[in-house]
Amino acid sequence: MIDTEVSRTFDRRSALFLTGGVVLTSVLVLRMLQMQVFEYKDYSKKSENNIFRIQAILPQRGDILTDSGTVISRDAPIYRVYIIPEESNDIENLVNQVATNLNLRKKTVDRIWRDIKKQKAFQPVLVTENSNWNTLAKLSAKNIPGIHISTGFSRVYEMGPAGAQVFGYVGAPKKPVPNAPFFTTGINGLEKRFNDDICGQMGQTVLITNAVGRVTGEDKAQYVPPISGGNIRTTIRENVQKTLYDSLAMNRAGCGVVIDIENGAILAMASTPSFDPNNFKTDDSEEYIASLLDDVAKPFMNKTIEGLYPPGSTFKIVVALAALESGAITPNEKIFCPGFWEYGNHKYHCWEKHGHGYVDLIGALKHSCDIYFYQVALRIGIDAIKQMALRLGLNQKYMDDVLAHEMTGIIPDRRWKERNVGAPWVHGDTIISGIGQGFILTNCLQLAVMMARVASNKEIVPHLVYSENPPKFKKLGIQEKNLKLVLNGLEEVTKKGGTASGSAINVDGKKMGGKTGTSQVRSISKAERESGVLTNDQLKWNLRNHGLFVGYAPTNAPKYAVCVIMEHAGGSGPAARATANIMKELLK
Numbered sequence: 001m002i003d004t005e006v007s008r009t010f011d012r013r014s015a016l017f018l019t020g021g022v023v024l025t026s027v028l029v030l031r032m033l034q035m036q037v038f039e040y041k042d043y044s045k046k047s048e049n050n051i052f053r054i055q056a057i058l059p060q061r062g063d064i065l066t067d068s069g070t071v072i073s074r075d076a077p078i079y080r081v082y083i084i085p086e087e088s089n090d091i092e093n094l095v096n097q098v099a100t101n102l103n104l105r106k107k108t109v110d111r112i113w114r115d116i117k118k119q120k121a122f123q124p125v126l127v128t129e130n131s132n133w134n135t136l137a138k139l140s141a142k143n144i145p146g147i148h149i150s151t152g153f154s155r156v157y158e159m160g161p162a163g164a165q166v167f168g169y170v171g172a173p174k175k176p177v178p179n180a181p182f183f184t185t186g187i188n189g190l191e192k193r194f195n196d197d198i199c200g201q202m203g204q205t206v207l208i209t210n211a212v213g214r215v216t217g218e219d220k221a222q223y224v225p226p227i228s229g230g231n232i233r234t235t236i237r238e239n240v241q242k243t244l245y246d247s248l249a250m251n252r253a254g255c256g257v258v259i260d261i262e263n264g265a266i267l268a269m270a271s272t273p274s275f276d277p278n279n280f281k282t283d284d285s286e287e288y289i290a291s292l293l294d295d296v297a298k299p300f301m302n303k304t305i306e307g308l309y310p311p312g313s314t315f316k317i318v319v320a321l322a323a324l325e326s327g328a329i330t331p332n333e334k335i336f337c338p339g340f341w342e343y344g345n346h347k348y349h350c351w352e353k354h355g356h357g358y359v360d361l362i363g364a365l366k367h368s369c370d371i372y373f374y375q376v377a378l379r380i381g382i383d384a385i386k387q388m389a390l391r392l393g394l395n396q397k398y399m400d401d402v403l404a405h406e407m408t409g410i411i412p413d414r415r416w417k418e419r420n421v422g423a424p425w426v427h428g429d430t431i432i433s434g435i436g437q438g439f440i441l442t443n444c445l446q447l448a449v450m451m452a453r454v455a456s457n458k459e460i461v462p463h464l465v466y467s468e469n470p471p472k473f474k475k476l477g478i479q480e481k482n483l484k485l486v487l488n489g490l491e492e493v494t495k496k497g498g499t500a501s502g503s504a505i506n507v508d509g510k511k512m513g514g515k516t517g518t519s520q521v522r523s524i525s526k527a528e529r530e531s532g533v534l535t536n537d538q539l540k541w542n543l544r545n546h547g548l549f550v551g552y553a554p555t556n557a558p559k560y561a562v563c564v565i566m567e568h569a570g571g572s573g574p575a576a577r578a579t580a581n582i583m584k585e586l587l588k
């Protein structure tokens with residue numbers, strides 16, 4: 001009885017196992033049939049993708065050039081050193097040998113070890129791409145297993161920090177380009193704006209790999225060569241650019257622009273503090289970039305077009321021409337300056353505490369008398385002032401098609417104040433506008449354009465990209481006698497007794513005229529005036545006055561216009577001296 005029950009149990013289990021086996025075998029057969037017959041094409045494509053891998057070949061990037069063709073930014077050949085861990089019997093010894101021969105820093109060695117641990121053993125690990133050929137030749141001669149050297153390109157910035165915000169730099173794109181780990185794109189400046197013109201076209205090679213990704217060969221029939229990028233020629237003049245930058249670097253922060261009055265070409269444009277994009281490729285790049293981002297003086301900012309400043313007394317040029325054109329003043333009329341002017345219930349002060357006495361227009365420009373321009377501004381009104389400011393090129397954009405982040409600035413009027421401040425325009429607003437303070441904001445390029453237009457009586461429009469056919473500019477239509485009168489006043493500025501007499505130049509009889517400007521970045525209270533106004537040396541750096549100078553030369557036949565702004569320099573002296581250095585270089 002017991003044997004019969006065991007036999008039945010065995011038979012049931014055998015039947016179950018047999019049924020299960022048949023079912024499983026049927027499923028496997030059906031799956032194989034599906035994969036090999038019905039889904040053959042899909043798996044065939046996947047198999048091919050595993051066998052062939054497209055590898056991008058990066059083109060040589062085009063150059064950025066000066067007006068004469070000197071290279072500003074270029075691609076230079078480099079040598080990249082890799083190690084392939086699986087080719088070495090002693091990976092630790094291999095890394096040590098590479099580190100010793102290439103004099104690698106500990107942080108670089110640590111990065112190499114991190115890459116080795118996270119990658120497959122047959123995948124190459126980048127060691128460095130900044131070694132010179134002599135060093136690599138010695139390393140290569142040792143025939144150390146696992147070391148490989150390949151060529152590529154790296155961007156070189158010949159002027160370093162001198163104009164880095166303008167020329168820009170390259171870096172990795174936000175979205176990585178497939179199969180092109182070293183692909184770079186323009187990040188800012190001209191490198192970004194003209195990226196499509198100078199980046200070239202990538203080529204490709206097709207690598208043959210096995211199922212795990214190991215390269216076993218190359219399909220040369222599918223090779224496509226890269227096409228190098230084109231060049232961009234600017235209007236920048238190398239020696240002037242360097243002189244401008246060196247002059248600006250004497251102050252902690254500032255900016256400057258040089259314009260050729262004859263054709264509107266920007267011969268130099270720079271901001272300080274700056275940065276050297278060549279340092280972005282070093283072992284210290286992360287720390288270097290972090291220090292730049294922490295700098296309150298904003299090294300990455302192109303202050304010539306992004307920075308907005310009260311124009312201070314440089315704006316008196318606008319007020320003078322507006323008054324002359326409207327007939328509100330005559331050349332010989334004199335206004336008395338005792339050092340202050342009371343209007344209504346407010347006392348307006350001149351920068352010269354003891355006053356200038358009686359001054360006419362030329363004297364007011366020479367000595368930069370505030371009282372004179374307070375009263376003249378009130379006579380003609382803000383509408384006439386704004387009209388002349390726009391005529392002379394303020395409150396306009398010029399670089400929108402070339403450089404990003406250009407600021408328009410503010411030339412206010414009644415509607416502007418009501419819309420932005422929510423209060424009506426008052427006489428005090430007009431009075432303070434007479435010396436370029438209050439709501440008025442301009443950028444450095446606009447002030448350079450203003451000076452170029454005054455010196456030429458033409459509607460100068462600046463440009464940064466070189467053209468074989470320079471533009472021709474329309475006449476501004478300002479009366480020549482009025483322009484001559486103002487220019488005479490600007491000549492006096494650099495003569496004995498003028499506000500920039502210490503910056504006078506004489507290059508073979510060629511001289512410079514211009515206008516100083518000091519713009520306050522803080523309000524001085526009545527209490528402070530009574531107790532004694534703090535000097536700039538007593539203030540924190542960011543509370544000190546900006547110093548400005550707009551100049552032109554030669555005075556007998558103007559060819560160049562310059563604007564220099566020294567941030568928180570305390571006064572206009574450093575800006576005037578910097579302009580003098582630049583003019584000397586231009587007039588040599």
